[in-house]
Amino acid sequence: MKKVLLVGSPNSGKSMLFNRMTGMNQRVANFPGITVSTHAGMCRDNHDLEVVDFPGVYSLQYISGEEEIAVKAFNDAVQAHPGEIAGVVCVVDSTRLEKGLFFALQVREACRAAGHPMVIASNMTDILSRHNMAIDAPGLSDRLGVPVVPVSARSGDGVKALVALLGGQIAPPTSLLAANEIAVDQNRLRNLAEDLTAEYGPKGDYLLKAHTKADQFFLNTVTGGLSFVFIMFLLFQSIFTWAAPLMDGVETLIGLAADAVLPWFDDGWSRDFVADALFGGLGSFLVFVPQIFILTMVVGLMEDSGYLARAAVICHRPLRSFGLTGKSFVPMLSGVACAIPGIYAARTIESPRRRWLTYLAIPLMPCSARLPVYGLLIAAFIPDQTILGGWVGLQGLALLFIYLLGIVAGLLVVAVVSRFDQAESDDTPFVLEMPPYRTPGVVTLIRNAWERSGDFVKRAGPVIFWVSLVVWVLGYMPNYGQDLGESWLGYAGRLIEPVFEPLGLDWKYGVAILASFLAREVFVGTLGTLFGIEDGEENIGSLADQITTSGLSLASGVAIVVFFALASQCISTLATLRRESRSWRLPAQLFVGYGIMAYVVAYLFYLLVGAVA
Amino acid sequence: MINSASSLWQMRRGKSCVVTGFDASMKANIRLRLEELGFREGAVVTCSMAPSLGAPKLYQVANSVYSLEQPLAELVHIQSLHA
Numbered sequence: 052m053k054k055v056l057l058v059g060s061p062n063s064g065k066s067m068l069f070n071r072m073t074g075m076n077q078r079v080a081n082f083p084g085i086t087v088s089t090h091a092g093m094c095r096d097n098h099d100l101e102v103v104d105f106p107g108v109y110s111l112q113y114i115s116g117e118e119e120i121a122v123k124a125f126n127d128a129v130q131a132h133p134g135e136i137a138g139v140v141c142v143v144d145s146t147r148l149e150k151g152l153f154f155a156l157q158v159r160e161a162c163r164a165a166g167h168p169m170v171i172a173s174n175m176t177d178i179l180s181r182h183n184m185a186i187d188a189p190g191l192s193d194r195l196g197v198p199v200v201p202v203s204a205r206s207g208d209g210v211k212a213l214v215a216l217l218g219g220q221i222a223p224p225t226s227l228l229a230a231n232e233i234a235v236d237q238n239r240l241r242n243l244a245e246d247l248t249a250e251y252g253p254k255g256d257y258l259l260k261a262h263t264k265a266d267q268f269f270l271n272t273v274t275g276g277l278s279f280v281f282i283m284f285l286l287f288q289s290i291f292t293w294a295a296p297l298m299d300g301v302e303t304l305i306g307l308a309a310d311a312v313l314p315w316f317d318d319g320w321s322r323d324f325v326a327d328a329l330f331g332g333l334g335s336f337l338v339f340v341p342q343i344f345i346l347t348m349v350v351g352l353m354e355d356s357g358y359l360a361r362a363a364v365i366c367h368r369p370l371r372s373f374g375l376t377g378k379s380f381v382p383m384l385s386g387v388a389c390a391i392p393g394i395y396a397a398r399t400i401e402s403p404r405r406r407w408l409t410y411l412a413i414p415l416m417p418c419s420a421r422l423p424v425y426g427l428l429i430a431a432f433i434p435d436q437t438i439l440g441g442w443v444g445l446q447g448l449a450l451l452f453i454y455l456l457g458i459v460a461g462l463l464v465v466a467v468v469s470r471f472d473q474a475e476s477d478d479t480p481f482v483l484e485m486p487p488y489r490t491p492g493v494v495t496l497i498r499n500a501w502e503r504s505g506d507f508v509k510r511a512g513p514v515i516f517w518v519s520l521v522v523w524v525l526g527y528m529p530n531y532g533q534d535l536g537e538s539w540l541g542y543a544g545r546l547i548e549p550v551f552e553p554l555g556l557d558w559k560y561g562v563a564i565l566a567s568f569l570a571r572e573v574f575v576g577t578l579g580t581l582f583g584i585e586d587g588e589e590n591i592g593s594l595a596d597q598i599t600t601s602g603l604s605l606a607s608g609v610a611i612v613v614f615f616a617l618a619s620q621c622i623s624t625l626a627t628l629r630r631e632s633r634s635w636r637l638p639a640q641l642f643v644g645y646g647i648m649a650y651v652v653a654y655l656f657y658l659l660v661g662a663v664a
Numbered sequence: 665m666i667n668s669a670s671s672l673w674q675m676r677r678g679k680s681c682v683v684t685g686f687d688a689s690m691k692a693n694i695r696l697r698l699e700e701l702g703f704r705e706g707a708v709v710t711c712s713m714a715p716s717l718g719a720p721k722l723y724q725v726a727n728s729v730y731s732l733e734q735p736l737a738e739l740v741h742i743q744s745l746h747a
Contacts, residue, residue, distance in 0.1 A: 114693040149726040480736035485729040
């Protein structure tokens with residue numbers, strides 16, 4: 052099997068082309084630096100080809116550790132014997148040809164030296180043709196001595212032609228581009244890229260003018276600030292308002308499934324297990340998956356439209372005052388969906404110090420694993436009502452405040468730590484390429500949100516199932532569910548009860564919180580199982596009602612929310628931090644430090660709300 | 665027509681300039697990256713957006729737009745162009 056190496060500048064559309072060629076669903080977004088590691092997959096239309104997607108770099112001369120990894124990976128790959136590589140495909144954004152060609156010329160030189168064939172995939176030609184523009188692909192191809200194939204990774208135009216070309220024999224570039232060419236002279240390459248763009252590139256600057264007009268709105272002091280606040284507000288409102296019908300649907304489905312399945316079982320432990328652990332534990336968690344779907348879809352909408360880079364510019368100055376950078380915004384926002392991609396996204400921050408500070412903030416971002424916990428407690432304590440003429444839902448507003456709590460806590464922690472650690476020697480300044488505004492593809496958005504939600508369920512589902520099983524067995528035995536308080540779990544729970552008693556929580560909540568240290572969302576499933584055993588009836592899908600009738604006070608509910616907002620309970624996040632920081636020190640410090648902070652602040656909120664309510 | 669000398673940060677929205685050099689205090693790797701992006705001596709740069717409150721400004725070089733923060737843009741020397 053021959054390899055096809057996909058390389059290019061950040062945000063040139065490599066990963067989307069990779070997805071087109073392989074049929075895989077590598078994460079793509081309209082923001083530079085989304086791909087942070089190499090990925091490989093078999094070509095869908097030619098099984099003799101293996102496509103390898105490399106992270107985007109501006110140049111083969113790296114300036115940061117992450118670029119060094121990407122460039123070295125490429126240099127290692129081109130060490131292969133001639134014939135092992137079907138082609139090095141350099142993807143260039145046709146709407147920003149000069150930048151892409153500068154990198155393509157470097158790649159051409161590397162291929163010429165190693166004797167590998169090279170193809171330039173001139174991507175995003177659909178955008179050009181929409182404005183009656185085009186590049187002179189045959190002319191450019193003749194000039195460079197490498198095939199230039201116009202493609203649109205988004206629509207799929209030209210991709211079959213590219214694969215067909217790679218399946219045949221392509222001659223490696225052999226000639227120098229000009230007499231006395233000094234390949235390593237970056238200025239010469241840049242001049243050449245400029246000349247080639249002027250001769251063969253699209254004519255006119257209509258696209259840039261259109262983007263500048265949009266920037267004048269989204270980056271204006273007044274309209275930019277207001278639109279940023281409005282978009283963030285919309286994000287949190289949508290999680291409740293748009294997800295509500297879907298959540299009702301899932302809840303109904305689970306109820307129908309329970310009605311259909313439970314009659315198959317005779318009264319006894321097997322029926323109790325299915326009712327309490329499966330429908331009560333796992334089912335309670337599944338109800339909240341639509342919220343995760345909506346969250347990832349709205350974040351994806353911001354990424355694909357090109358707005359995210361503008362938000363990074365807006366946030367740079369405020370984040371800088373906390374010791375972060377505008378580039379921290381994207382990892383932090385990704386952290387709102389899940390901390391793990393957020394931590395990976397922090398690789399795009401060239402400054403090691405600001406990247407490290409961003410690592411401190413990400414675990415405090417209100418990730419989607421916290422959402423089921425927040426959703427449950429909001430449903431239990433906040434009425435489903437609207438204010439301001441029906442425009443603002445109280446539950447969405449409450450969620451916004453909870454999210455703000457995590458974000459503010461993250462910023463404060465970073466501000467305090469950066470005050471103590473003033474090392475600025477290795478700092479890298481803020482330079483961010485503005486991606487063009489694009490209309491997001493609805494199908495791609497829905498597919499990405501569907502897959503990310505599915506991944507979340509696949510990752511969390513087994514953990515929740517096993518925890519629910521263990522919790523159910525411990526809570527069911529030795530008296531077969533007759534008295535939860537006298538079960539093995541009841542005895543264990545009362546041992547740890549003193550730890551949670553100051554927050555007004557009984558042992559059941561203590562057990563659920565302890566179980567959540569495996570994964571936050573386990574809290575909901577555990578509580579569902581416990582209430583299921585206690586109630587001794589098939590009360591599926593009304594966990595919020597069960598919490599309300601259990602006598603949990605508002606102050607204790609707030610304490611749980613605050614604890615979950617601040618504690619760093621996710622094992623996957625800690626393991627990812629260890630991998631990225633190459634040490635257990637940072638995750639251990641975060642686990643202990645944030646755990647203590649969460650408990651103390653939750654206690655203070657418990658006292659405060661208890662005094663006011 | 666080439667006019668007064670100043671830094672990239674001092675440019676106002678819609679104005680163009682020619683890059684004339686870099687401050688000696690700029691690190692070599694940062695200078696290299698800026699040059700790769702197109703901020704080379706002799707390159708024409710247009711300030712396409714200058715948000716207030718110290719937010720990074722947007723600069724158009726060739727067919728790309730980049731956002732540069734104040735401490736960095738101040739190290740790029742320019743000559744303003746007046747039509």
